[in-house]
Amino acid sequence: MTGRLVLAATPMGDVGDASPRLRTALETADVVAAEDTRRTKALASALDVTITGKVVSFYDQVEMARLPALVADVAEGKTVLLVTDAGMPSVSDPGYRLVSACVAEDLAVTCLPGPSAVTTALALSGLPVERFCFDGFPPRKQGQRKTWLRELVNEPRACVFFEAPHRLADCLADAVEVLGGTRRAAVCRELTKTYEEVRRGTLSELAEWAAEGVRGEITVVVEGATIVASDPADLVDEVERLVADGTRLKDACALVATPGVSKRELYETVLASRKE
Incomplete structure (x- = not known):
């Protein structure tokens, strides 16, 4: 038998977004590598699925230590299913190192597509997003964050990124200073969950709103710059x-x-x- 690594997108909040292929993969995989084993088991329970394979943790701090055994499992003919807490593995979540290690050994890698906060936020933003860039999480320190924002001053593509709720207000305030208060953006909160909210407006408007405090999982979309020739x-x-x-x-x-x-x-x- 030929083993393979399977990356699978998991629901961001609504378990109804789980694909039939994800259900089957959870039931049949020989090994399930999960960012949080408790959350993955809770997902399986909500889907009325029984995980029959071995479940191992695979989060940032243990990622490198787990690689050799997981690659060996694939090489031995096993199916290793990689899932994170929500969304697609490797997108600001563990995954790409395991993919790279399997590719280096010429082992099969495939993907079960599904929910993604990146594309969901882009679709809901109401902004021109035919071309976009994804930038993960902004730097935590203000100086580094402002340097990052300056890279977006003349970026013609829309930019989508994640941000922690307790840093959102500071991030948007810095964006107003660097990008200008009239640049349009959208803040998407708790996507697909009970209290889903999408706030659209200028950076100034959104910064003023966020200053009061925001909770939940946050994805931000900032419109691309309008480039004009300058003296x-x-x-x-x-x-x-x-x-x-x-x-x-x-x-x-x-x-x-x-x-x-x-x-x-x-x-x-x-x-x-x-x-x-």
């Missing part, structure tokens, strides 16, 4: 502001440059401005 002289002040905050001049120019103004042209303009 490099109009961008000098923004570059100098970044430099004053500790960013190297070349890096600041790379962050502020637009399709209409190259970073080299902007760099030379800044130097010329300083001579004046």
Whole structure:
């Protein structure tokens, strides 16, 4: 028999979103590697499914230690099912290292598609999302978070990311400062769950709302930037502001440059401005 690794998306909240293939996989897998074994067993119970295989924990802190045994299980012909607490494995959750290890050994890897907070939030945002980027969780420290946000100043694609509820207000306040208060966004809370809520508006409006405190699982979508050609002289002040905050001049120019103004042209303009 040929073994395989199966990545399976699990419901974000409503167990009715579980696919028939997920039910079958939980019942028949030789090994179930779960981010939280208790939650996976609770899911199986809610689905009236009996897990017959071995259940092992597979969360961030034990991921590397578990790899050799799980890869060996697949190599021996077993089916290893990988599930996380909610959504798709590897998307800001454990998984990609196990996939990489199996691929390196030329072992079969497949996926059971299903719920994803990323695509669900994009669909509900009401923003143009034909092109988007996913950025996981923003940095926790304010300085690093602002640096990350500056990368989105001229990003034409919508950006979707997760955020902890207790950091959402600070994150949105920083976004107002860096991206401007008129940039549109959507905050999606508790997707598919009883208290699902989607707040749409400008960053300023959303920051004011979040300041009162927010609970639950959070996914944020920020609209892409509208890129227009600029006079490099109009961008000098923004570059100098970044430099004053500790960013190297070349890096600041790379962050502020637009399709209409190259970073080299902007760099030379800044130097010329300083001579004046």
